[in-house]
Amino acid sequence: MSYQTTAPSSVLRLLADVGGTNARFALQAGSLGEITHIQTLPCADHATLGAAITHYLGQQSIGQRPALASIAIANPIQGDRVQMTNHDWSFSIAELQAAMGFQRLELLNDFTALALALPHLPASDLRQVGGRPGASAAQSTTALGLIGPGTGLGVSGLVPDGQGGWWPLQGEGGHVTLPATNANEQAVLALLWARYGHVSAERAVSGQGLGNLYGALTQRDTGLWPDQLPSAAEVSQWAQNGQDAKAQEALALFFAFLGTVAGNLALTMGAWGGIFLGGGILPRLGARIDTSAFRERFEHKGRFENHLKPVPVWVIEAKQSPALLGAAKRLDSLTRA
Structure with a gap:
């Protein structure tokens, strides 16, 4: 406005x-x-x-x-x-x-x-995670999707305007209901449902979400929710140092849920031109996304798996x-x- x-x-x-x-x-x-x-x-x-x-x-x-x-x-x-x-x-x-x-x-x-900036980002600011090798969003004639975990979970995208430009989408896709794809995820989400009522994607796929996942895993294993949830930085550090098994599991769930939600966004928008991953968390995790379940979950859409396999995903790693x-x-x- x-x-x-x-x-x-x-x-x-x-x-x-x-x-x-x-x-x-x-x-x-x-x-x-x-x-x-x-x-x-x-x-x-x-x-x-x-x-x-x-x-x-x-x-x-x-x-x-x-x-x-x-x-x-x-x-x-x-x-x-x-x-x-x-x-x-x-x-x-x-x-x-x-x-x-x-x-x-x-x-x-x-x-x-952030969506308005996507076609103008140089290749040096992007790291591709799967999809067509060497793909370029600037040359896309179909929609581009954007999702990014930070303090919360932002979601947006661009659709072609028919005149060589783009229309940005304004929405609150971070608050869609988060789905489970296996029994372990369902057990974790059940604990979050009991605590929050509605479990949005942001409840798990964000800085706050990493703390929530750690809390749910603690309650699953001990029966008690932690008195104080760790920060996203603490969970990430513990996981990457290998000093806390629950932190490693929380981070694994974070990437899996992110892949599920990003794949849903690609299908909903028809974002065959690609999905961008923004926010402040992913750049700090480096190449860990490459060995996570993210890409498998992104593509795991049943009859539409082959439609998603070529869709490129880029992590935005811009300094500015x-x-x-x-x-x-x-x-x-x-x-x-």
């Missing part, structure tokens, strides 16, 4: 990628400018999004304030009021625009922004947040309109 007045496309822009844990900010001098002054701020260090923006701008030696702003945020955008799902920030878009003095403010879901690029692309399309 945007609030706007007319402004030239060459003016200074504020770009942001706001998640449940961190907010990344950057500046861009017009639509053709390089994305610079990138800085990450912990959300918990600032009472409001406006306070975080003010803090960021106060640290930049730029001599002017941005006239345009595009903010990708880990939340659905429905009307003027935004209440973050995975953080306590709540604000009015119109009031934020007025307080910051922006001529134009654009708010979009963070995974919609691609959602910042997507936020800029959003402004590009609107200021040209």
